Amino acid sequence: MAVLFYQHSAAFAVAVPLAAAFAVPLVAKLGKAARNAFVVLAVVFTQIMSWLMFQRSSAEGGFIYTLGASVPSLASPAGFPVRIVLHIDALSAFMAVISTTLAFVVSVYSFRYMKGRKSLDKYFALLLVMTAGMTGLVTTGDLFNMFVFLELLSVSSAGMIGYYGKGESAEAAFKYMTVSSIGALMVLFAAGMLYSQYNLLNIAGLADAIQFSFIDRIALVLLFAAFALKCGAVPMHMWVSDSYGEAPAPVSAFLVVASQAGLYALFRIAFTLFGGLSAAVMGWGMITLGMLSMFIGVTMAMFQKDIKRLMAYHAVSQTGYMLLGIGVGLAVLSSPVALETFGISAMEGGLFHVINHALYKGLLFLTAGAVIYRAGTRNLNNMSGLAHSMPVTTVLFIIGALSIAGLPPFNGFASKIVIYESVFMFNPLLSVIAMLVSILTLASFVKVFYSAFTGPADRSIKKAGEVPAVMWIPMGILAVLIIAFGLAPDTVMNLFVRPAVHALLNQAGYIGGVI
Amino acid sequence: MSAIVKTVSAFMTVPMMIFGLYVILHGHLTPGGGFPGGAVMATAVAMLIAAFGLSQSDARKKDAFSLFESIGLLAFIAMAFVGLQSTFFANVLAGHGWIFGSSVSYGPNPGYLETGGVIPIMNFAVGIEVFAALSAVMLAIMLHRREKHD
Amino acid sequence: MIDAQMLAVVALVTLGLSAVVFRKNMIKIVMGISVIGSGVNLFLVSMGYREGSTAPIFTASRNAWMSLPTPQALTLTSIVISLAVTALMLSFAVLFYEKYGSIDTTKRRLKQ
Numbered sequence: 001m002a003v004l005f006y007q008h009s010a011a012f013a014v015a016v017p018l019a020a021a022f023a024v025p026l027v028a029k030l031g032k033a034a035r036n037a038f039v040v041l042a043v044v045f046t047q048i049m050s051w052l053m054f055q056r057s058s059a060e061g062g063f064i065y066t067l068g069a070s071v072p073s074l075a076s077p078a079g080f081p082v083r084i085v086l087h088i089d090a091l092s093a094f095m096a097v098i099s100t101t102l103a104f105v106v107s108v109y110s111f112r113y114m115k116g117r118k119s120l121d122k123y124f125a126l127l128l129v130m131t132a133g134m135t136g137l138v139t140t141g142d143l144f145n146m147f148v149f150l151e152l153l154s155v156s157s158a159g160m161i162g163y164y165g166k167g168e169s170a171e172a173a174f175k176y177m178t179v180s181s182i183g184a185l186m187v188l189f190a191a192g193m194l195y196s197q198y199n200l201l202n203i204a205g206l207a208d209a210i211q212f213s214f215i216d217r218i219a220l221v222l223l224f225a226a227f228a229l230k231c232g233a234v235p236m237h238m239w240v241s242d243s244y245g246e247a248p249a250p251v252s253a254f255l256v257v258a259s260q261a262g263l264y265a266l267f268r269i270a271f272t273l274f275g276g277l278s279a280a281v282m283g284w285g286m287i288t289l290g291m292l293s294m295f296i297g298v299t300m301a302m303f304q305k306d307i308k309r310l311m312a313y314h315a316v317s318q319t320g321y322m323l324l325g326i327g328v329g330l331a332v333l334s335s336p337v338a339l340e341t342f343g344i345s346a347m348e349g350g351l352f353h354v355i356n357h358a359l360y361k362g363l364l365f366l367t368a369g370a371v372i373y374r375a376g377t378r379n380l381n382n383m384s385g386l387a388h389s390m391p392v393t394t395v396l397f398i399i400g401a402l403s404i405a406g407l408p409p410f411n412g413f414a415s416k417i418v419i420y421e422s423v424f425m426f427n428p429l430l431s432v433i434a435m436l437v438s439i440l441t442l443a444s445f446v447k448v449f450y451s452a453f454t455g456p457a458d459r460s461i462k463k464a465g466e467v468p469a470v471m472w473i474p475m476g477i478l479a480v481l482i483i484a485f486g487l488a489p490d491t492v493m494n495l496f497v498r499p500a501v502h503a504l505l506n507q508a509g510y511i512g513g514v515i
Numbered sequence: 516m517s518a519i520v521k522t523v524s525a526f527m528t529v530p531m532m533i534f535g536l537y538v539i540l541h542g543h544l545t546p547g548g549g550f551p552g553g554a555v556m557a558t559a560v561a562m563l564i565a566a567f568g569l570s571q572s573d574a575r576k577k578d579a580f581s582l583f584e585s586i587g588l589l590a591f592i593a594m595a596f597v598g599l600q601s602t603f604f605a606n607v608l609a610g611h612g613w614i615f616g617s618s619v620s621y622g623p624n625p626g627y628l629e630t631g632g633v634i635p636i637m638n639f640a641v642g643i644e645v646f647a648a649l650s651a652v653m654l655a656i657m658l659h660r661r662e663k664h665d
Numbered sequence: 666m667i668d669a670q671m672l673a674v675v676a677l678v679t680l681g682l683s684a685v686v687f688r689k690n691m692i693k694i695v696m697g698i699s700v701i702g703s704g705v706n707l708f709l710v711s712m713g714y715r716e717g718s719t720a721p722i723f724t725a726s727r728n729a730w731m732s733l734p735t736p737q738a739l740t741l742t743s744i745v746i747s748l749a750v751t752a753l754m755l756s757f758a759v760l761f762y763e764k765y766g767s768i769d770t771t772k773r774r775l776k777q
Contacts, residue, residue: 004599011603015592022588025581068604084604144739151746155753162757167764174694174757178685181698181750188743189678189705195736196712545722550745652752659759 007072009052010065010086013096013135017046017103021128028121036111039124043107046131047100053139054093058499061506062089062513064141081202081514087141089510090499094351095264097496098358099134102257103127106250109366109474112467113250113373123163129156130254134261141514143191143273144201146265147184150230154180157258161247172239172246179239183226190219190226204514207273207507220277223269224285230262233323234292237316241300244312245378249369252308253362256315260354263322267504270330275507283331286323291433294320298440306378307368307448311361314404314444317437318357324434325350325419328426329505342425344501349418351504352497356411356485360403363478367397370467370475371452380448385457389465392472394453399479401449403486405442411482414489516566524566531559539642543631549641556642557649569657577658580651587644594633594640608632670711677704691758691768695751702747709736709743 005012020042028035056063065086066075075081107127114120133153140146154177162173194216195201198209210216229236240259244252270282297317304310329347332338368378370393375383387394403410406417416438424431466472485492503509535556542548598605609632610618617629628635677700684697713736721734762768 008599008603011599015595015603019589019592019596022585022592025585026589066602068598068602068606070601070605072602144742148742148746151750155746155749158753158757162760165760167761170757170760170764171770174691174754174761177750177754177757178694178698181747181754182682182685182701184746185698185701185705188739189708192705192709192712192736192739195709195739199733201735546720550741652756656752656756656759659756 005049006052006056008065009049009056010063010088010139011067013046013049013053013100014086014132014139016049017042017128017132017135021125021132024125024128025121032120035121035124039107039128040104042128043100043103043131046135047097047104050093050096050100050135053088054090054097054496057088057090057093057503061509062087062503064088064513075202075514081200081205084145085141085202085514086139087204087510087513088139089503089506089513091264091267091351091501091503092138094355094496094500095138095261096135098355099131099138099257099261102254102358102362103131103134105362105366105474105478106254109253109369109471110248110250112470113369114248117163123160126156126159127251127254130160130258133157134258137261138264141203142201143194143203143206144188146203147187147191150187150262150265151181151184153258153261154184157243157251157255160251160254161243163248163251164246169246172242176239176243179229179236183229186222186226190222193219193222202514203268203273204511207275208511208515210273210276212274212277216274220269220274220282223273224266224282227262227266227269228289231259231266231319231323232262232293232316233289233319234296234316235289237293237297240316241304241309241312244315244365245306245309249308249365249372252312252368253365256361256365257358259315259319260358263319263354267326270326271333271504272507272510275333279330279333283327283329283333286327286330287430290320290323290325290327291430292320293317293323294434294437298437298444301444302440302447305380307371307380307383307452308365308378310380310444310448311364311368314364314441315357315361317441318353318361318404320437321416321419321434322350322353322357324423324430325353328423328430329501332426333505338426342422344505345418346422346426347501347504348493348497349415349422351500352415352418352489352493353412355492355496356403356415356482359478359482359485360400360410360412363396363475363482364400364404366471366475366478367393367400370471371397373467373471374465375452375458380451383452383458384455385453387453388457390453390467392466393475396472396475396479397449397453399482401442401445403482405445406438407442409483409486411485411489414486414492516568520566524562528559528563531562532556535559535642535646539638540628540635541626542638542642543634544626544628549638550645552638553642553645554649556646557653560646560650561653564653564657569654571658573654574658577651577654580647580654583647584644584651587640587642587647590640591637591644594637597633606632606634608636670707674704674708674711677701677707680704689770691761691770692755694770695754695758698754699747699751702743706740706743709740712736 027038064075065072067084069083075083075085133149133156136149140149158173158177161176162170194206198206200206232240244255294317297313301310301313325346329343332343372378403412406412420431535552538547538555539549539552595604598607608616615629615631615635619627619630681697681701685694688694713733715732718730718732721731758768765772
């Protein structure tokens with residue numbers, strides 16, 4: 001049995017949440033408790049599968065899973081890859097572990113937060129489809145299936161964003177869907193361009209065959225723009241604030257990892273598919289996107305009165321750090337000395353920030369949800385003195401806020417310090433701006449803390465009290481992880497981040513997995 | 516709608532459904548398959564809605580369609596899981612002589628229905644799913660205006 | 666290299682994009698996205714076409730010279746997805762209309 005799971009972990013990680021999503025409306029006929037247990041079971045199973053994938057890809061240096069073949073490793077029966085392949089290396093498994101962790105936390109939190117809303121069966125079905133979309137997007141080894149999973153993720157996310165169905169959330173969901181379907185069609189267009197020249201859709205096969213012709217460069221620009229759009233980098237960030245702001249709070253937390261799946265695709269395209277191209281231009285492109293996101297995100301956040309929109313702009317700003325870290329690594333990809341001195345550590349910082357961002361931004365959106373759950377408003381001006389009645393939420397919010405601002409001993413500090421140090425060796429100015437952005441982030445969260453949690457308690461809010469344990473325990477899990485990652489960054493770095501960075505840099509290994 | 520429209524669409528429903536089933540059943544031999552066939556069948560439902568209109572009691576039909584949507588999708592995934600002894604989605608039935616299991620010799624042929632292994636079964640599952648889902652979508656959008664909102 | 670279907674692809678994509686960017690009517694935006702999707706699908710299908718080839722149906726083909734089936738499979742998948750996208754976006758437009766009594770995206774700001 002264990003061998004079966006080990007061998008088919010990749011297929012299970014995508015298929016089980018998908019199958020569970022379709023089964024949710026049927027299981028719900030047995031009652032709400034059965035449905036909730038079923039959702040948690042499916043998510044936990046997916047997470048175990050992601051762990052197995054991580055174990056296996058660390059041990060074997062990546063593996064492929066060919067759908068429909070007689071043997072999972074048989075991708076090229078006729079000498080070139082024609083089949084649909086799931087291609088897992090340490091980076092894919094790393095992203096899958098992050099998404100499923102958040103999926104678990106978010107689903108447990110949703111049981112209470114969404115209680116009493118109508119058509120919850122569809123809510124949980126969509127939650128599982130989103131999980132499947134993410135695990136699919138990060139495990140696929142095929143450019144066309146990347147498009148399919150991207151659309152799966154977009155459609156289910158749009159359904160979740162528009163869940164409340166009132167005017168504004170319908171508008172936000174419409175906007176999100178417009179933007180992401182255009183992005184996805186660009187991916188399809190690029191896949192068509194590459195297919196027409198090389199008769200291949202497999203990423204590893206394409207990376208091997210690619211000639212960097214003019215059409216390939218157009219395809220690169222389309223793919224780069226589409227995935228930068230999906231991760232919410234600045235010139236294409238207009239959907240972020242609306243979607244994160246209007247979605248139910250747990251969904252906003254989950255959308256953070258959904259954008260990170262877009263980030264994964266961006267890295268995969270830049271490092272693996274177009275890894276042989278002169279990387280300095282691409283790297284500087286990524287750095288520029290990162291700097292813009294960082295700075296514009298945080299300045300837009302300063303003026304927000306809506307707690308969730310404010311956090312949404314901070315999410316844009318934090319995405320900038322990841323793009324900066326990875327972008328520096330990409331810019332020096334062709335010079336081994338620079339890569340060895342600071343490039344790799346910049347990338348480690350960037351990828352470490354991905355997991356840290358998922359944890360603390362998830363926590364912050366969930367605390368925002370707790371505040372909305374009790375205070376009944378999203379407007380910061382109408383909240384005050386929540387600390388009197390909600391001590392646990394207050395402590396959790398402080399942990400999240402200090403972590404996003406990059407203060408020790410929380411995990412945000414651990415990754416940001418790596419980014420600062422390595423980027424400083426690349427270009428001091430970028431590092432200084434990154435630090436400045438961090439200070440502005442702190443200022444913005446101090447504002448939220450003072451206006452929402454301190455001051456005299458509003459009478460109606462005082463009566464409300466703390467959120468129930470089913471809601472703060474999931475938040476507590478994230479907070480414990482944040483502190484643990486902050487206290488033992490080296491362990492996390494060695495266990496998860498380094499294998500992922502090496503997988504990202506090992507283009508030859510990725511190609512060799514298929515051909 | 517007038518009596519002529521109602522009568523003709525009632526008559527046309529049967530051939531449309533049968534044509535949809537034909538497209539689904541021949542999905543592994545000719546262009547088409549689960550999705551186009553299911554869409555053809557759903558068109559029949561669209562025609563019936565256009566001809567006869569909707570009443571509030573049709574909301575229950577939407578739930579029935581949603582149920583069949585789930586069942587169709589689960590059947591599809593279950594067929595994929597059946598292949599797990601080699602890989603996910605592996606075609607275990609092909610070439611084993613059982614249902615849809617005949618193998619075909621290479622070259623042009625008139626098209627044998629009993630070939631294809633799990634593919635016709637998956638086509639059928641997708642056909643049910645698409646038919647139910649499209650019908651449910653149409654019913655949902657059309658009934659929405661009549662529902663009372665909170 | 667440059668032939669009629671490429672021009673049609675460019676025309677469709679440009680038309681669709683301009684509809685998405687310049688139109689304020691939500692239904693027209695949805696139409697714009699569908700038009701872009703058609704352009705991309707046309708691109709895929711025309712990429713798979715080989716001069717003088719028949720449809721890739723094994724049972725019906727007299728000669729073995731067929732056009733590529735893969736782009737057609739891709740196109741079919743993309744059509745299925747665009748169906749889901751269109752249905753979803755139209756239902757959002759319905760919800761928007763119920764709140765604001767209009768499907769003009771600029772009307773929302775005027776009402777507030």
